[in-house]
Amino acid sequence: MKAFETKLPDGYVEVKTVDVKNKKIAIAFNLIAASTIIITIVTAWFSMFGTQPFAMCIDKLRSDNLWHDMLRLIFFAVVSVIYIVLHELTHGLVYKLFTKQKLSFGLTLTAAYCGVPDIYIYRTVALLSLLAPFCVFLPVFLIPIFFLPYYADKLIFSFLLGMHVGGCVGDLYDACLYLFKLRDPATLMRDTGPKQTFYRYVEETNVDKSV
Numbered sequence: 001m002k003a004f005e006t007k008l009p010d011g012y013v014e015v016k017t018v019d020v021k022n023k024k025i026a027i028a029f030n031l032i033a034a035s036t037i038i039i040t041i042v043t044a045w046f047s048m049f050g051t052q053p054f055a056m057c058i059d060k061l062r063s064d065n066l067w068h069d070m071l072r073l074i075f076f077a078v079v080s081v082i083y084i085v086l087h088e089l090t091h092g093l094v095y096k097l098f099t100k101q102k103l104s105f106g107l108t109l110t111a112a113y114c115g116v117p118d119i120y121i122y123r124t125v126a127l128l129s130l131l132a133p134f135c136v137f138l139p140v141f142l143i144p145i146f147f148l149p150y151y152a153d154k155l156i157f158s159f160l161l162g163m164h165v166g167g168c169v170g171d172l173y174d175a176c177l178y179l180f181k182l183r184d185p186a187t188l189m190r191d192t193g194p195k196q197t198f199y200r201y202v203e204e205t206n207v208d209k210s211v
């Protein structure tokens with residue numbers, strides 16, 4: 001399986017770009033991410049407490065020891081930051097395994113990213129890299145929710161799960177493009193990190209830029 005091209009081959013046309021530095025896209029992705037976190041937290045809350053009074057729920061979330069509550073919050077903050085780094089490294093690992101090319105990592109105001117800017121990647125490798133963090137971290141945050149004994153921990157992992165799924169919105173959007181619109185395995189993607197550009201092979205005589 002050929003993983004990538006170093007130059008865009010003849011007969012390819014640009015059909016789509018997804019750029020998180022574009023204001024509209026950044027706002028849309030962040031709104032979806034925030035909604036995902038809220039939906040996850042609300043679902044977890046009602047699954048744990050039903051319609052019990054709010055004050056009673058807060059009591060159940062608190063432990064007897066203030067230090068334990070503080071440690072929980074510190075754990076949550078540390079795991080959130082580590083997760084963002086590991087998410088990008090997971091994209092990078094797949095890119096590196098299949099292409100051995102130089103990666104680029106970075107941050108925008110609203111997103112972290114990893115790309116492989118110097119090459120054009122075929123659909124299969126692009127899909128593997130796009131979906132890798134989603135698949136790896138879904139069980140990491142989901143499974144503890146069912147097994148942790150304390151409500152506070154269940155809620156923290158629900159938040160992390162929402163943050164994870166919401167944070168994958170760009171990756172999942174790109175994956176959906178591949179699944180529903182760019183189904184040709186010859187489709188190429190250039191991923192600079194914040195921006196993915198998709199190229200489709202078209203017959204020289206039938207140049208159609210629509211997707």
Ligand SMILES: [Zn+2]
Pocket residue numbers: 087088091133167168171
């Ligand atoms: Zn990602």
